[in-house]
Amino acid sequence: MKFYLDTANVEEINRINRLGLLDGVTTNPSIIAKEGRDFEETIKEICSIVDGPVSAEVIGLTVDEMVEEARNIETWADNVVVKIPMTEAGLEAVHILSKEGIKTNVTLIFSVAQGLMAAKAGATFVSPFVGRVDDIGEDGIELIQNLNQTLINYNFDTEIITASVRTIGHLEKAAVAGAHIATIPGSLLPKLWKHPLTDNGIQQFLADWEKVPKKAETLS
Ligand code: E4P
Numbered sequence: 121m122k123f124y125l126d127t128a129n130v131e132e133i134n135r136i137n138r139l140g141l142l143d144g145v146t147t148n149p150s151i152i153a154k155e156g157r158d159f160e161e162t163i164k165e166i167c168s169i170v171d172g173p174v175s176a177e178v179i180g181l182t183v184d185e186m187v188e189e190a191r192n193i194e195t196w197a198d199n200v201v202v203k204i205p206m207t208e209a210g211l212e213a214v215h216i217l218s219k220e221g222i223k224t225n226v227t228l229i230f231s232v233a234q235g236l237m238a239a240k241a242g243a244t245f246v247s248p249f250v251g252r253v254d255d256i257g258e259d260g261i262e263l264i265q266n267l268n269q270t271l272i273n274y275n276f277d278t279e280i281i282t283a284s285v286r287t288i289g290h291l292e293k294a295a296v297a298g299a300h301i302a303t304i305p306g307s308l309l310p311k312l313w314k315h316p317l318t319d320n321g322i323q324q325f326l327a328d329w330e331k332v333p334k335k336a337e338t339l340s
Pocket of ligand 1: 126148247283303
């Protein structure tokens with residue numbers, strides 16, 4: 121499973137990059153707004169750090185606006201991917217952009233039908249929102265399972281980015297379901313590697329190590 125960060129925070133990106141775990145980054149307008157920095161400058165900096173796709177979202181809602189923004193965003197870096205919302209205009213824009221070789225990530229996917237339409241239009245990535253699906257009393261992981269099986273059934277190259285990940289359970293279950301990618305918010309990062317039994321184990325080993333005779337003590 122590829123592992124993206126769902127953040128525009130450069131410190132968080134560097135932190136996980138140092139561990140060798142980072143395969144890409146996703147952003148959206150809310151994530152960009154949190155950083156209080158210029159959009160283009162932020163995306164260019166992230167693209168220079170990350171050796172993998174970095175999603176930057178368009179704001180326009182018409183086909184012409186989305187295509188124009190996408191063509192501009194695409195010039196910012198070799199590894200930038202244009203995020204397009206799942207609407208009729210979005211599908212048309214994705215179709216145009218895919219023919220130009222511009223990579224797209226169709227976002228705000230809440231059903232198998234939406235994911236299938238995006239893949240057919242030529243999306244490079246689709247982003248089903250598991251957390252927001254759970255929020256309305258449905259099953260986000262079931263959406264990942266069903267969408268993944270659908271893309272396999274028809275041999276699509278489109279990759280699933282499991283988005284709106286709120287828990288480690290979401291990440292693990294999306295991996296079991298076969299999602300290609302999970303994008304994780306920075307707030308979830310420490311939970312990826314921390315476990316109370318690991319911490320207890322380290323404390324126990326250190327306490328026991330104190331009881332081991334040291335060379336100087338043995339000689340005296
Ligand atoms: C990423 O592509 C999505 O925009 C993001 O995961 C949405 O997460 P949220 O539902 O927690 O805002």
